[in-house]
Structures are given as structure tokens and as C-alpha cells.
Amino acid sequence: MHEQIERDRPLEKAVQAIENVIRHHGAPHLRPASCKLSMLQRESMDVMLVLLLLMITFVYLIVRIIYAAASVIFMQRKTLTVKKNQ
Numbered sequence: 001m002h003e004q005i006e007r008d009r010p011l012e013k014a015v016q017a018i019e020n021v022i023r024h025h026g027a028p029h030l031r032p033a034s035c036k037l038s039m040l041q042r043e044s045m046d047v048m049l050v051l052l053l054l055m056i057t058f059v060y061l062i063v064r065i066i067y068a069a070a071s072v073i074f075m076q077r078k079t080l081t082v083k084k085n086q
Contacts, residue, residue: 021027034042 021030040046
């Protein structure tokens with residue numbers, strides 16, 4: 001029965017929680033720990049930077065591999081064309 005009474009008064013529970021925060025001057029013990037972190041730590045910018053650098057490196061390597069493969073293929077075609085003309 002006591003649980004039923006508490007379920008019927010959510011507004012009173014909210015008012016009590018707000019009054020508790022006011023009594024304890026903002027209730028620092030209820031604040032999330034992320035409030036004490038710097039923006040760099042909170043947003044995980046160091047991890048994002050590492051991932052961005054990995055992606056850029058990966059794309060650069062793929063482009064270089066494609067360029068090298070294309071130059072080898074075109075070089076072979078060019079030498080075959082020159083040999084046929086001779």
C-alpha cells in the first residue's frame with residue numbers, strides 16, 4: 001500500500017528532489033563526473049584525431065597503390081606497342 005501511495009504522487013517527489021538540490025547548493029554530488037573533464041577528454045578528440053589520421057593514411061596508401069599498378073600496366077602496354085611497331 002505504501003508503494004501505491006508513492007506512485008500516485010510523482011509531482012511531490014519531484015518537488016522534494018528540487019528542494020533537496022536547493023538545500024545542498026546545487027548538489028555537487030549529483031553532477032556527472034564528465035563536468036570535471038576538459039573538452040578534449042569529454043569529446044574524445046584525441047581518439048577522433050587518431051582515427052582521422054588512420055583514415056587519411058589508408059586513403060593515401062590506396063591511391064598510391066592504384067597509381068603504381070596503373071603505371072605498371074600502362075608501361076607494359078607501351079613496351080608491347082613499341083615492340084610491335086619495330
